[in-house]
Amino acid sequence: MTISRTENGVYSIAPTPFTPDGSVDYTSIDRMVDFYTQAGVTGLTVLGVLGEAPKLTQEESVEIASRIITRADFPVIVGVSAPGFAAMKSLSGAVMDAGAAGVMIAPLRTLRTDDQITNYYRNASQAVGTDTPFVIQDFPLTFSVEMSVSVIARIANENANAVMLKHEDWPGLEKISALRALEEDGAMPRLSILCGNGGSFLDFETERGADGAMTGYCFPDTLVELVGLAGKGERDAAHDLFDAHLPLLRYEQQPGVGLAVRKYVFQRRGVLDYDAQRAPAGKLTDTARQEVDYLLDRLARRDSRAANLPK
Structure with missing residues (x-):
């Protein structure tokens, strides 16, 4: 069960649950996978930026990924980004052996020119193995690496195992249209395009040709419903649902605090203990928690999934 260029739907970015002393919370991991199953996600992406991957040891990364893969009945993509190709190769081999559906690779922050970026992904493709499908992570707001449409096309043309783009450029709607135009003209192979940024532009990204979402908003069930409505051409219903969640979605997208918000809401939804x-990590202040509670109360008037959440 490996990913291909035709993937669509919602691949949720999963957080890594911890106990207050910093230990990995495997009980919550199991409950979290069950929650995503009930939410109807297409798959999961683990050990990404918001999975706190840099804070994990190699052994923990493999154990966490393996635990999730074993429990899930859907594809699991594992982030294997690393400063060097040796670590990337080791982690990729271990998680693929455990049953991962593919891996996700972010660019090094030092990459600046088009040739540096394409050379990096060519080497990364070899490191993970050309039979291992991988996701190109295009997130300039975090990695400070600007991938033009032509660079993404070069990566796709040069690496048969580059099958998916995690699109998080901002603004990025025109980028999706440009990539689909190149595909239509035969200038590049098709890539599955799944969008991040918490779903901030998902309402229009699907209309521009995106295949769905790969993000970690605290209501993944909403993203599943939204992508489904868009796929059926129910434009107004999709936008109405998006509009109801936009205040909370926007709040969760704040740099430096987004993961804290997400984990807090997941705790209130009974997903995490x-x-x-x-x-090192930031924490929500009491004021911030009250603001999130207020947004959940307002959301509950329009979406019952936010109602009656214990505090």
Whole structure:
């Protein structure tokens, strides 16, 4: 069960649950996978930026990924980004052996020119193995690496195992249209395009040709419904649902606080036992928690999924 260029739907970015002392919370991991199953997601992406991957040891990364893969009945993509190709190769081999559906690779922050970016992905493709499908992570707001449409096309043309783009450029709607135009003209192979940024532009991204979402908003069931409505051409219903969630979605997208919000809401939804992050990490202030509670109360008037959440 490996990913291909035709993937669509919602691949949720999963957080890594921790206990207050920083230990991995495997009980919550099991409950979290069950929650995503009930939410109807197409798949999961684990050990990404918001999975706190840099704070994990190699052994923990493999154990967490393996635990999730074993429990899930859907494809699991594993982030294997690393400063060097040796670590990337080791982690990729271990998680693919455990049953991962593919891996996700972010660019090094030092990459600046088009040739540096394409050379990096060519080497990364070799490191993970050309039979291992991988996701190109295009997130300039975090990685400070600007991938033009032509660079993404080069990566797709040069690496048969580059099958998906995690699109998080901002603004990025025109980028989706340009990529689909190149595909239509035969200038590049098709890539599955799944969008991030918490779903901030998902209402229009699907209309521009995106295949769905790969993000970690605290209501993944909403993203599943939204992508489904868009796929059926129910434009107004999709936008109405998006509009109802936009205030909370926007709040969760704040740099530096988004993961804390997400884990707090997941705790309130009964997914996680704790909203803890592994150090170093920020915490929600009492005021911020009250603001999130207020947004949930307002959302509950329009979406019952936010109603009656214990505090």
